[in-house]
Amino acid sequence: MQTYRNFIGGKWIESASSRIVENINPSNTEDIIGTVRQATREEARAAVEAAAEAFRGWRATPAPARGKIVAKAARLMEEAKEELAQILTHEEGKTIGESRGELQRSINVAEFCAGESRRMNGETILSELPANFAYTIKQPLGVVACVTPWNFPVAIPVWKIAPALVAGNTVVFKPATLTPGTAVRIVEIFEEAGIPSGVLNLILGSGSDAGDEIINHPAIKAVSFTGSNPVGIRLYEKVSRRGAKCQCEMGGKNPVVIMEDADMDLAVESTAQGAFGSSGQRCTATSRAVVVNKIADEFVDRIAKRAQSMRIGDGMDPQTEMGPSVDENQFKTVLEYLNIGREDGATLVCGGERATGDGLDKGYFVKPTVFDHVMPDMRIAREEIFGPVLSVMRVNDFDEAMQVANDTASAIANRDRRPSTSILN
Numbered sequence: 001m002q003t004y005r006n007f008i009g010g011k012w013i014e015s016a017s018s019r020i021v022e023n024i025n026p027s028n029t030e031d032i033i034g035t036v037r038q039a040t041r042e043e044a045r046a047a048v049e050a051a052a053e054a055f056r057g058w059r060a061t062p063a064p065a066r067g068k069i070v071a072k073a074a075r076l077m078e079e080a081k082e083e084l085a086q087i088l089t090h091e092e093g094k095t096i097g098e099s100r101g102e103l104q105r106s107i108n109v110a111e112f113c114a115g116e117s118r119r120m121n122g123e124t125i126l127s128e129l130p131a132n133f134a135y136t137i138k139q140p141l142g143v144v145a146c147v148t149p150w151n152f153p154v155a156i157p158v159w160k161i162a163p164a165l166v167a168g169n170t171v172v173f174k175p176a177t178l179t180p181g182t183a184v185r186i187v188e189i190f191e192e193a194g195i196p197s198g199v200l201n202l203i204l205g206s207g208s209d210a211g212d213e214i215i216n217h218p219a220i221k222a223v224s225f226t227g228s229n230p231v232g233i234r235l236y237e238k239v240s241r242r243g244a245k246c247q248c249e250m251g252g253k254n255p256v257v258i259m260e261d262a263d264m265d266l267a268v269e270s271t272a273q274g275a276f277g278s279s280g281q282r283c284t285a286t287s288r289a290v291v292v293n294k295i296a297d298e299f300v301d302r303i304a305k306r307a308q309s310m311r312i313g314d315g316m317d318p319q320t321e322m323g324p325s326v327d328e329n330q331f332k333t334v335l336e337y338l339n340i341g342r343e344d345g346a347t348l349v350c351g352g353e354r355a356t357g358d359g360l361d362k363g364y365f366v367k368p369t370v371f372d373h374v375m376p377d378m379r380i381a382r383e384e385i386f387g388p389v390l391s392v393m394r395v396n397d398f399d400e401a402m403q404v405a406n407d408t409a410s411a412i413a414n415r416d417r418r419p420s421t422s423i424l425n
């Protein structure tokens with residue numbers, strides 16, 4: 001069993017706190033992978049201070065030299081690709097194929113960012129004044145906090161950390177509590193690549209405690225956050241209030257629109273991958289299929305057959321097509337939404353319950369689920385479930401499909417206030 005530590009000012013330090021959290025394999029909850037002592041607020045502050053101290057030296061390091069370190073990290077990640085993919089599947093549950101894909105994407109992003117270190121050019125601007133020379137240069141902000149979720153615990157940290165470092169910022173990285181193993185390994189790789197002390201720091205602590213301390217620290221000049229809508233909105237309010245920059249990538253309720261001229265094989269397979277891939281735990285998951293009536297019966301029949309044929313199991317088995325929910329909370333949330341869908345009057349076509357038997361009893365497995373005749377005002381059509389649940393919404397034509405597809409909380413907030421003849425109003 002592993003003990004995960006924080007990385008502060010170039011040193012691996014175990015937290016002094018007595019709050020211990022276990023890293024549990026979601027495919028088999030008897031398999032405890034490791035433990036973390038959750039970092040205290042003082043330790044979080046120490047990480048920010050270490051990053052602030054390292055900033056002067058790092059910003060003075062030429063960008064191409066910073067890029068070389070990131071390029072080396074990309075190479076080391078490539079060498080450790082299989083090991084990292086296994087750590088990811090073990091602690092998060094996604095299939096080993098999905099983990100390998102995530103790793104490759106992380107390597108690609110790190111390589112791209114390393115290349116950008118030679119392209120951080122400014123501009124010269126023509127001025128109407130004869131003695132003026134106008135130009136722009138790109139400068140780092142200072143200490144940047146990278147706060148990341150558990151569902152892409154390698155790719156999201158890498159695509160926040162690598163560009164921040166190449167641009168000359170120093171970083172405090174706060175990963176999700178559920179995925180400490182991948183976080184530690186990523187930081188070890190940057191350390192091995194030669195990142196100077198204090199330039200990249202890791203805090204393994206709870207969001208509401210250590211995370212809160214980091215994002216509210218005055219030395220943090222920018223926060224890059226990916227996670228849920230409620231947390232992101234609260235964080236944005238706090239960080240922007242003190243004038244620091246805040247970037248939030250949050251949840252989604254994504255539709256696929258299927259018209260009568262669709263290639264049905266492609267429509268079924270891509271919807272199945274979008275809805276059930278990563279057990280639906282993606283902000284880009286396809287959670288609504290908006291289908292024209294003419295082909296709706298055929299589509300529902302075929303997507304249900306595909307859902308029932310999905311091989312559910314431990315992601316380490318290369319035959320597995322869908323792994324478990326990440327933890328007990330997420331598992332219970334998904335099961336609750338299955339009840340909500342039934343109670344709200346949607347037609348359950350398949351799934352709708354926990355998957356058991358065949359070695360699944362010790363994991364957080366949910367059967368891929370299809371609800372039909374889902375109406376736009378039902379909660380399963382509006383709220384992010386983050387589970388393998390597809391809502392089929394039947395419409396008459398393309399115009400109605402567009403209205404239903406765009407009828408989400410954020411789209412409504414952003415759209416024109418034009419009067420509408422929509423059935424939705």
Ligand code: NDP
Nearest residue numbers: 148149175176177206207211212227228231249250251283
């Ligand atoms: P959360 O919002 O719960 O957590 C995200 C991160 O924020 C975690 O590291 C968490 O720490 C931390 N955090 C929580 N509260 C605070 C706080 N008060 N101050 C500072 N940090 C805090 O999301 P999940 O980890 O549950 O991730 C799932 C969500 O992420 C989904 O809603 C999904 O849609 C979204 N997501 C969006 C993506 C996008 O690109 N738009 C990509 C991937 C996911 P801790 O783990 O300790 O609670």
